[in-house]
Amino acid sequence: MQDNKLKDDSAGYTQLLAEIQRNILTHRYRAAKAVNQEQLRLYLLVGHLLAQKIEAAEWGAGIADRVSADLRQALPGLRGFSRRNLFNMRQLAIEYAPLLASLEPVNPTATDDPQIVQLATAQFTDVDAAFIQNVFLGIGFTHHILLLSRCKDWTERRFYMEETVRNQWTVDTLEFAISGQFYRARGQMPNTFSTYLPETLKNTAVLTFRDEYLLDFINIDPDDERVLERHIVQNIQRFLLGLGKGFTFIGSQYRQLVDGDEYYVDLLFYNRILKCLVAIDLKKGEFKPEYAGKMNFYLNALNDNERMPDENPSIGIILCKTKSNVKVEYAFKGVTTPMGVATYRLSTELPGAYRDVLPDSETLVKLLDEPESGE
16 A cells, blocks of 8 residues: 555655755765864874974984884874875975964863964965865865975965865866866956956956866766756756856756747856856857857847846857867857857766765765875
């Protein structure tokens, strides 16, 4: 009897299962984030202690070998404290010393937890307590070491920290983004913004969009645009985070009626900062000049049918697999609306064809015993 009732309400059961899964993933992520923050605090404290003692006592590099060996003997099974990791901890603590208010020796019986707070310095004037808690402590130790080795400029490092937290990037994804020069690609997307947007909006629009987007939540190469669209909609929260600040999803296959005929925009968003509609047209292959004319048509229709009196002109983004900037520039000569052409990459193109996943319960337990980067 119960089985028959379950069959009759299969949609309700599917909804229940999806809700339970969402809660499991959410709480796993929160647990992993809390563990990661405490681990990073510990590493910073250890690094600070090493830096202080080595400088004060003029100890040589051999101290790291001795500390690592003695820790292993005192705490059997301890991982994450190899010679290389100890030097990395010291490097991290020295680099971000201006952000460390006071670090006391690790004491399991202490009642006061050492805090990392803001200190005003010339280099870190844009850092506050919220950034430290949510961003700096929100990425892993290995992420930090990668950033220190690959990005010498603090502004660039900060950009990748924020992107890592926003998009939940793994170390491999972060390395891929750095190698792809995502930071330098900001504002490099070919566009018509300077011609068709208000003067006060041009620079903001240029910096809002990227020349390339990383769709690392898609681990297959879709056969057509509708499959690509479906994967994006199924992961719309991840896609929104990747788009950046201020975006709200309105819908997919958004219907526009023009002279009795129906036309559909693949993905439609609203950006609260730009105060305009943003239409995205998905293309699985190379950019073709006719795509610009199609987007121009969509934007004109949106401006006439959907745009509110107090809103700015609608913006269009043609998201392709590949593009020739020369062809894009020629195609732009025939349009009369603000648009840009960007490319995307899937997780199948990343090193090892991996995809970002939340850790399972066993991984959460092991996070405190992070594998040593030097072994």
